[in-house]
Amino acid sequence: MTLAKVKTVTLVGLEGHSIEVEVDISDGLPGYTLLGLPDAALSESRDRVRSALVNSGEIWPNKKVTVSLSPAWLPKSGSSFDLPIAIGILMAQNVLPDFEGEFFIGELGLDGAIRTVRGVLPAVLAARKFGAKRVFVPADNFSESQSVAGIEVVAVAHLGEVTRFLRMGEFPPCAEVQKLDLHLRNLDLCDVVGQVDARRAIEIAAIGGHHLLFIGPPGTGKTMLAERIPSILPPLTLDQSLEVAAIHSIAGSLKAGVAITDVPPFVSPHHTTTPTAMVGGGSHQVRPGACSLAHQGILFIDEAPECGKGVLDSLRQPLESGSVTITRAIGSVTYPSQFMLVLAANPCPCGKFSGKGRSCICSSLSIRRYLQKISGPLLDRIDIRVHVEPPSRNEMASPDLGESSESVRARVIKARERSRVRNQAHGWLLNSQIPPSQLRKKFRAEKEGMNFLHIELDNERLSARGFHKVLRVAWSIADANEHEAPTLKDVQDAYSLRTGMEDFE
Amino acid sequence: MVTKQEIGALGEERVAKYLLDNGCRVIDRNWRIREGEIDLVGLTPEGAFLFVEVKTRSSNHFGHPLEAITPIKALRMQRLALAWLTLNNHWGSDYRIDCAAVFIGRNQEGEIDYRKGVL
Numbered sequence: 001m002t003l004a005k006v007k008t009v010t011l012v013g014l015e016g017h018s019i020e021v022e023v024d025i026s027d028g029l030p031g032y033t034l035l036g037l038p039d040a041a042l043s044e045s046r047d048r049v050r051s052a053l054v055n056s057g058e059i060w061p062n063k064k065v066t067v068s069l070s071p072a073w074l075p076k077s078g079s080s081f082d083l084p085i086a087i088g089i090l091m092a093q094n095v096l097p098d099f100e101g102e103f104f105i106g107e108l109g110l111d112g113a114i115r116t117v118r119g120v121l122p123a124v125l126a127a128r129k130f131g132a133k134r135v136f137v138p139a140d141n142f143s144e145s146q147s148v149a150g151i152e153v154v155a156v157a158h159l160g161e162v163t164r165f166l167r168m169g170e171f172p173p174c175a176e177v178q179k180l181d182l183h184l185r186n187l188d189l190c191d192v193v194g195q196v197d198a199r200r201a202i203e204i205a206a207i208g209g210h211h212l213l214f215i216g217p218p219g220t221g222k223t224m225l226a227e228r229i230p231s232i233l234p235p236l237t238l239d240q241s242l243e244v245a246a247i248h249s250i251a252g253s254l255k256a257g258v259a260i261t262d263v264p265p266f267v268s269p270h271h272t273t274t275p276t277a278m279v280g281g282g283s284h285q286v287r288p289g290a291c292s293l294a295h296q297g298i299l300f301i302d303e304a305p306e307c308g309k310g311v312l313d314s315l316r317q318p319l320e321s322g323s324v325t326i327t328r329a330i331g332s333v334t335y336p337s338q339f340m341l342v343l344a345a346n347p348c349p350c351g352k353f354s355g356k357g358r359s360c361i362c363s364s365l366s367i368r369r370y371l372q373k374i375s376g377p378l379l380d381r382i383d384i385r386v387h388v389e390p391p392s393r394n395e396m397a398s399p400d401l402g403e404s405s406e407s408v409r410a411r412v413i414k415a416r417e418r419s420r421v422r423n424q425a426h427g428w429l430l431n432s433q434i435p436p437s438q439l440r441k442k443f444r445a446e447k448e449g450m451n452f453l454h455i456e457l458d459n460e461r462l463s464a465r466g467f468h469k470v471l472r473v474a475w476s477i478a479d480a481n482e483h484e485a486p487t488l489k490d491v492q493d494a495y496s497l498r499t500g501m502e503d504f505e
Numbered sequence: 506m507v508t509k510q511e512i513g514a515l516g517e518e519r520v521a522k523y524l525l526d527n528g529c530r531v532i533d534r535n536w537r538i539r540e541g542e543i544d545l546v547g548l549t550p551e552g553a554f555l556f557v558e559v560k561t562r563s564s565n566h567f568g569h570p571l572e573a574i575t576p577i578k579a580l581r582m583q584r585l586a587l588a589w590l591t592l593n594n595h596w597g598s599d600y601r602i603d604c605a606a607v608f609i610g611r612n613q614e615g616e617i618d619y620r621k622g623v624l
Contacts, residue, residue: 028620029574
């Protein structure tokens, strides 16, 4: 046989495509032709594959080698084709026994070592979809892909391990996988001193999936609170954590040797970040942006008013649809991005405008302007706004720890279950997703509560936009308090979670 | 001590014999114009002209001999072949460009790796 076919997978976004690597060895001048729209990294595979084969004690055919990656129309990029090409070249030389149902993914080092590549988890998921029985992955990518059921994942660290397996059925040594929940263990809500209101706010936000804005002077614990929100969110289901890990796998942010986690991700891009980094982009491979990395978790933007205007507003579409579609020359890619947006802002440019604001040196105009940098349509989607004040001397003096994340999380899980049961029939899961029309029909608060809101509307202390938001939050508070529908007290509590609104609306 | 030229001539001799053994005639050798040289010109029993580039190596330390033929050199062979056909009034005849690698070891036997129609 001078013709061999080997299977692998390539990714466009999260979507996998089955790729057939065909290798033909024919007479003619020694040479290597790679067909199928390879990019630069892939075109370089020739030299990697050749050295890897020779240094693994295999033979490089001094003939005309033609490698075709089909379907030919799909642009292919990256180094994950090295391993399937090497196996194809060996098969075409008749030095490997026949096999079927095996997929290969991996980059080769010059010594034959199999190096880690991005996007192994979604590639393994895709291979399973295409009917692969067994998939060979780089040893360092084993930890992310081992949790995929229904397919045998073989971690290989060297080309020699693959050929030994195919020739003699000798299994390579299994890579070790640690289970780490560092995030959960290190960051606990009990570290936060005082901040009763803010604690309550993040608990309610966690129940209903409400987006959140912290306003407060520097050093009061806005970041601290935000970082601890994942620790009070319910753990991700297996499907969710696979989806999250798949996105992180493409971004290359998974750690080797650490199993995928069920802790919701926490992503905090710097405020100088670009819109492309926020929503994703790239020319050869469209990479997920911060808002997709925060899928099923928290997207925290500190110093939100300092962000470029386009950056925050680029979040409006993902906030609306729960996904981002990025179109580039190579095609359109859609990444999921359902996240809880948490913004933090100083109250004014100098940051001291809180309490009585005596030490603030900003003019009233500059204070107004500062917070107006967060655009109206974005604020429209933020249900809860909290002023985070500096802790009092009493709170600082107290040696007691605050309530732990563990017990808050238990309450959040319970309340979320209540809301899930109620919302599921209507096609949404979280209270923050209740549409305005339903808030005025089926999802009304109790009579006194609605009256209260109508009076506030009449007195022009509440906008129509604010009205709906208060109601959504009131539902989350009702779930926390195990009420059938929001009571007057729940509505008033929800109303009070809008302190500081006046500056914006 | 055998010189480079002697090794080359030895290789060409081996390939000429190989062609004769395979029923071809050798009609020109080391044909040279300004642009370059054709090592061997042969004629198959079917009447097609063969233009053979011979690469001779006494060791394998520098890779496969035929790897020395880069795409640019292959194109030059093409031009030389057409020039030969034109100057010898065979323009329009069938022709083929072949390459031969000759490995000459201690015993100077000369093992041949012959590739037909490389272009």
